[in-house]
Each structure stands twice: as C-alpha cells, then as structure tokens.
Amino acid sequence: MPISSASTDAYRGVDDLRPAVEAGLIAACNFGDGCPTRLADAMRYAVLAPGKRLRPLLVLMAAEACGGMLGNLTDSAIAEVMPGAVAVEMIHAYSLIHDDLPAMDDDDLRRGRPTVHIEFDEAIAILAGDALQAEAFAQIANHVRDPQRAIEATRILAKAAGAAHLVGGQADDLMAETDPMGVKGRTVLGSSPEGGESSAALLASLQSIHRRKTGALFSASLDLGAVLSGASEEARASLGRYAEHLGLAFQVTDDNLDYTADTDTLGKRAGKDADRGKLTYPGLLGIEASREKARELIEASKREALFFADSAERLLWLADYVLERTN
C-alpha cells in the first residue's frame, strides 16, 4: 500500500527554502579579481540559470530532517549547510555544461535556454565547467567552520563527483550509446533486447549508469546536509537509502518524460534520447513498466524516510514530486 505523504499540506513544497538557496548561490558566484569577466559570466549563466535546485534543496531538507526542524530551519542551521548546498549545485551545473558539449551529448538547449557552449563558446564552456568544479571544493574548504565536518564533506563530494560515480556514469552512458555491447568492457546485450537474460543484464547496466550519474549526487546532497548539520550515523544511513531509490526514480521519470513529453513542456528537445538509440528505461521496458518501476522506487524511498518520523513530511512530499513532475 502506498505510503501517504504529509497529513497536512504544509510541507508539500519547498518554496520556503528556496530564497535561502538562491541567495546562497548568488553570494557564491563571486569568483575573485583574477577571474576573466567572460568566464565569470559563463559560470553565473550556468549556476544561476532557472532550475529546480533539487540538489541544494536536498542539502537543506536533510539538515531539516536530521535536526528535527521541519519548517523551522534557523538561519544559523542554514548557514552551516549552505556551503554544501552551493557546492553540489556547482558540481551539477559543471556536469551539465560538459555533458552538453558537442563531443558529449551535443545539446544546444538546456532548461529552455541556449547551452553554455552555444551562448558563449566551446572553450569557455569547458573552462567554466572546470572552474565550477574547483569552486565547489573551495566553497566547502572556505566556508565550513568545523575542520572535521569540512573534510568529511569534501570526501563525500569528491567521491560523488569522481571517476567511479558522476563522471564514470557519464562515460558509460556515452559508451553504451555508441556501443551497447561493450559497457564497462563486458557484453551486456545478448541477441536482442527482448531476450530474458540479456535484457536483465542491459537493465542492470542501465541502472548502474543511472545510479552513478544521477544517484551519486542525490545521495551526496542528502549526506552533505546530514554531515554538515552534525547528524547521527543512523540518520545518515537512512537518508542514504532514501536517496538511492529517489535518485534512480528521478532518472527513470526523466527517461519517461523524454519519451512522452513535448519540447515546450520539457525545456529541452523531447525524444532526443530515443532518436539516437540511447539506453532508456521506457525504451527497454516499455513506457507502462517504466512508470511502474518509478512508482516502486518512490515507495521504497518513502519507507526509508519514515525513520525521521514527524520530520519526514517534506522528504515524503519530494518523493511524490519526483514521481509526478512534468519537467
């Protein structure tokens, strides 16, 4: 039976948390005297683009849940985790800039606006991404007061952004696109996608890609919120499992949206994944089974959120939101 969300509608949203995130991002987009204007412009264009801010919001939501402060995050509690919130958004923004490059996914539209290499140029796009990654680590090193928490946060972020997670997932995703037989050097596709075992292997491979590409940074966001707010190990572990399911569900719904939505609703060119034969959930399972997959993952994530009892409401809402979103 589906877990019902908040008993009231008070935390069916994150609008009360948004202003702090936006203010934090704007304040962080000051890159120093030696930063060329055009580079800073490109970095701001990417970071301050209209966006869901899902990852920084996750940082705040984790702090809220772990601190038992539902709807009552204090300014000092926000300040404590804000370097983590800004850092994950910078990592996310950099990864989008690089993913959109001609040598990668070759997208010219992102959130309804020209991508960075279209609005600026390819060199600036590469460099803006590079600089945003460094700035993400600088945010934590410069603005987290407790050294022990700062270094744990750096560890979390570096792992999630690294070769075995964010970047590795993207690399496998690209390689699967051009060579679905050879993801990670293993044969994942047998005779046809319809065949039982080969289809299962392909699904496992797709899941592994999504878990690293999207899930790792989702999990890192919640873990950063927990660590920077001084949460218990139990709270970190529950959030970790919540995040794992949620992150994968987010990617499945993303695939489903691309499969069914039109370009206007989506803010990027719809159906592009299918056009180029990219490995997707609806492509592999069919759209109905793919939607069911998303529902299952969301239920699993909500079960983990219950650890936080009365403070779980916004985590439950988010799970519903990920399932129901249209863009």
Added chain:
Amino acid sequence: MPISSASTDAYRGVDDLRPAVEAGLIAACNFGDGCPTRLADAMRYAVLAPGKRLRPLLVLMAAEACGGMLGNLTDSAIAEVMPGAVAVEMIHAYSLIHDDLPAMDDDDLRRGRPTVHIEFDEAIAILAGDALQAEAFAQIANHVRDPQRAIEATRILAKAAGAAHLVGGQADDLMAETDPMGVKGRTVLGSSPEGGESSAALLASLQSIHRRKTGALFSASLDLGAVLSGASEEARASLGRYAEHLGLAFQVTDDNLDYTADTDTLGKRAGKDADRGKLTYPGLLGIEASREKARELIEASKREALFFADSAERLLWLADYVLERTN
C-alpha cells in the same frame, strides 16, 4: 651578483626523490570499481605519462626544506605530504588534457605522445580531466590525517585550480590569442607592440596570465608541502615568494624554448605559439631580453630560498635547472 648554488653537487638533482613520487602516483591511479576501464586508462595515460613531475617534486622539496631534512626525508615525512604531491600532479594532468582539446589549444602531441583526445577520443578526454580534478581533492580528503591540514590543503588547491588562477589564466590566454585588444575586457594593446606604454600593458597582461596559469600551481605545490609538513608561517611566506618568481621564470623559459628549440628536443611541435600569433615573452621582448628576464626572475627566486639556509640547496638547484633546461 648571481647567487651560487650548492657548495657540493649532492643536491643538484631530484633523482633521489623521484621513486617516491612515481610510486605515489601509481598507487593513486586506482579509481574504484565503478570507474569504466576506458576512463581509467585515459586517466592513467595522462597522469603516468613520462614527465618532469616538477609539481609533486616541489611538494617534497618544500617538506624537505621546511623540515630541515635535506637529503633525509623520512618515509613518514614523505607519506605526510604525498597526497598533496599526487593531487597537484592530477590537477596538472587534467589541465593539460583540457588545454590540448580541439576547442582549446588543439594540440595532438604532448611529451612526444599523442594527446588524450587523439589516443582515446574527445569525450573521454573531457571526462578524464573532470574525473582527475575530483580525484585530486579526494586524495587530500582521504589521505591527509590531520583535518586542519587537510582542509588548508584543500583551500590551497581549490584556489590555485580555480576561476581566478589556473582556469582564469587559461581563459585569458585563449582570449588574448583571438583578441589581444580585449584581455580581461581592458585594452592592453595600443597602436603597436613597439609602443612604450602599450607594450608595458601587454607585458603586464602576459605576466598576469602566466602568473595565474603556471605560477599558481607552482606556488600551491610548495605551499602544500609546507602546510602538510606543518611548516611555520614565515617558511610558507618565503616559499611563496620563491615560487612566484620561479613559476613565472618557468613560463618565460617555456616561451623561449618554443621560440628556439626544434620539435624533437621539445617533445611537442616547436614554433606553434609563434605560428598562431600567441602572446609570448620572446615575441614581445625579443629573445635576448626574454632570456635576461628569465635570469632576473631566477635570481629573485634564489634570494628567497636563502631563508632556508643549509636546507636551501635543492631549491637553489631547481632555480638553475628551470633556467637551463632544454625541454
């Protein structure tokens, strides 16, 4: 009068320090189960390429000078600073991969071997660079034991690698190439490079680029060695000034080498900078004045090294080496 180097020849070299650096780099090039083989291969290809290892050696040399351990760095003293040594080499390797990309400097040869995007492909080159930057921060976060030193090291590395330094310098370098009138949005070139004031402005601009592009990581390397080995503030400051002069000298001699050397000696295509009208010291000052500039910078760096008295010998040798190197 030039400062004479070591009274003995014992520290006219770094061969005794190399094995530790190579072992540290090899040990660090293990990127975890989730890292696709091809991505790991590209990262190793870049990091373990034959190279001068100048930056990691600087980390060790700083620890040696600050610890008064000339020629006697203990295994535990090496282990203490090795995460910093590995991290700077990873940042350096990533920046070379990205600088060589078609949208950037478009080089197909590096240290006599095909560049990463030639040997692998462009997408893997972008991703290998991205992952190496994350791994650099992971090295420090995971392997420096003292949290206070770890976070200071992260701060140093993130600043040097960031928008106002390494990346900003490269961005200005690229923009100067295509638009020498508009570096940093200011007009730096008047009527001709021969004109007094405009030539001075162009030189200032070139110096600013090199200071950020090369100097920042040189300085960071020495500072990392100092911080990770627990050096005094005075020692850090002296090393900082030594590094600033040395880093700029390195870039001047690099320009001079490109201007005069042939492709075989250099391991990259000689004269390429001049071909594309890139801003260089010999191009701006003439080769003789540019060589004199390098000599002056080296003397200035050697004066700072004298702070370390008996432990300065290897720092003095390095200064001479930078001046005299042929590749």
